[in-house]
Amino acid sequence: MTHPVHLGLVGMGTVGTGVVRVLQDSADHISRQAGRPIIVEHVVVQNPQKPRSIELPSDQLSSDMSQITGNPSISVVAVLLGGLEPARTICLDLLRSGKDLVTANKALLAEHGPELFHAAREAGRSIAFEAAIGGGIPIVAAISECLTGNRISSIRGILNGTSNFILTKMEQDGSAYQDVLALAQSEGYAEADPTMDVDGTDATQKLALLVHLAFGQWVPWASIPRFGLESVDQELLRFADELGCRIRVVADASRGEKTLSLRVGPALVRKGTPLAETQGAFNAVSVVGDAVGPLFFHGLGAGQMPTASAVVADIIGTVVGRSAITFQQASAVGMSAQSGTSIHGGQNPSFLRLHVADAPGVLADLTGILGAEGISIDSVIQHPAEKEQSGVPLIIMTHCCPTEAVDRAVDALNKNPAVRSPICCLPVINE
Numbered sequence: 001m002t003h004p005v006h007l008g009l010v011g012m013g014t015v016g017t018g019v020v021r022v023l024q025d026s027a028d029h030i031s032r033q034a035g036r037p038i039i040v041e042h043v044v045v046q047n048p049q050k051p052r053s054i055e056l057p058s059d060q061l062s063s064d065m066s067q068i069t070g071n072p073s074i075s076v077v078a079v080l081l082g083g084l085e086p087a088r089t090i091c092l093d094l095l096r097s098g099k100d101l102v103t104a105n106k107a108l109l110a111e112h113g114p115e116l117f118h119a120a121r122e123a124g125r126s127i128a129f130e131a132a133i134g135g136g137i138p139i140v141a142a143i144s145e146c147l148t149g150n151r152i153s154s155i156r157g158i159l160n161g162t163s164n165f166i167l168t169k170m171e172q173d174g175s176a177y178q179d180v181l182a183l184a185q186s187e188g189y190a191e192a193d194p195t196m197d198v199d200g201t202d203a204t205q206k207l208a209l210l211v212h213l214a215f216g217q218w219v220p221w222a223s224i225p226r227f228g229l230e231s232v233d234q235e236l237l238r239f240a241d242e243l244g245c246r247i248r249v250v251a252d253a254s255r256g257e258k259t260l261s262l263r264v265g266p267a268l269v270r271k272g273t274p275l276a277e278t279q280g281a282f283n284a285v286s287v288v289g290d291a292v293g294p295l296f297f298h299g300l301g302a303g304q305m306p307t308a309s310a311v312v313a314d315i316i317g318t319v320v321g322r323s324a325i326t327f328q329q330a331s332a333v334g335m336s337a338q339s340g341t342s343i344h345g346g347q348n349p350s351f352l353r354l355h356v357a358d359a360p361g362v363l364a365d366l367t368g369i370l371g372a373e374g375i376s377i378d379s380v381i382q383h384p385a386e387k388e389q390s391g392v393p394l395i396i397m398t399h400c401c402p403t404e405a406v407d408r409a410v411d412a413l414n415k416n417p418a419v420r421s422p423i424c425c426l427p428v429i430n431e
Helices: 014-025 027-034 087-096 106-123 139-146 161-173 177-186 201-215 234-242 304-320 322-331 362-372 403-414
Strands: 005-010 038-044 074-079 100-103 152-158 245-255 259-270 282-289 293-300 342-344 350-356 377-382 392-398 424-429
Touching: 005 014, 014 027, 014 038, 014 304, 027 038, 027 304, 038 304, 074 087, 074 304, 087 100, 087 106, 100 106, 100 304, 100 322, 106 201, 139 201, 139 282, 139 293, 139 322, 152 201, 161 177, 161 234, 161 245, 161 282, 201 245, 201 259, 234 245, 234 350, 234 392, 245 424, 304 322, 350 362, 350 403, 362 377, 362 392, 362 403, 403 424
Parallel strands: 005 038, 005 074, 074 100, 259 342, 259 424
Antiparallel strands: 152 245, 152 282, 245 259, 282 293, 350 392, 350 424, 377 392
16 A cells, blocks of 8 residues: 655644645545645644634644654645745754645745755755745746746746736726725735735735746845835726726846846836736736747646645645655756846836926926937827816836836926925836
């Protein structure tokens, strides 16, 4: 008889409950995929007495980590905790006790990935983290296994379902940001504290992991230029629509010989393109390889069952040895930006929204500031001012130019007395 695999779980919240449900409901199918049964041996939680939607025998549930670290029959552990601590300490202890790990904690990996990967290599163990980036989208496997014969030149995606849900509802319903955020929270798309979703942190941490996998460099996530939803209002959405675009929070990474272009934040995306048509809580990632060309992945990037699907796939992958190969590929690359590599925001056409004084000579002054930075203007559109506005809305579309030049120009424009409120500047993505 084939010996079963004994699995440990740390944490049984939303995702952990989903994992147990998948393992129970699809036990026969999972046994065939793994080549042997996978049995939940023990689950460690903070409060074993808490009522749960899935029943487990009382001897399988405790708050004692030694029930897993000290159990030699448990070979694989899914650590399904959020935050940095105690997740980091628990993962290090599990690796040192000889366990292979599966996790969905992107914040932990983005912050402590080098330390954890080093500990896993030292212990001869693996860390599988498909669920940490795209939920149900198998982007880690695609990059680490299917595309290893390619030099990947760019990654671009919508990596946060909460912000995409908010933008889609604002666009479709004409609702204010705060109203849509409250709706997202009531429907379970946003946390009680949504800061990491709406300020771009969540997507930036995921992009840092993708850059590590695809480009072979470990870039601290906090060094990636990041922008949140605070500048997006109904006027901005209306102007984008008039230009044939939608606004999406886009995580963008590309590389040259000695450069990395990285940015996360709202962008104007041309209607009809895959990213523009990614709506609601869905995520999407496009990858360009030198041999395979462009690829596009689309699916639910969060939620109980999509994330549980990825966790269970990683558990099976660990059992059959696939995760060990993927981990060696993922952890063998450089753990820091290569010497001489510069990080910048790349080049794109830009959209600028200004509110300016309605006076002679203002437009010439403003376009002169752009010209001084070598920025070529594609078009200028003036809208009538609303009663409550202190200035006339002015839209300037530029040709493709370096982000750094646009940033300098925007700083100078904001200091001009004719500019009545902070300028909103967004990149324009046409493909």
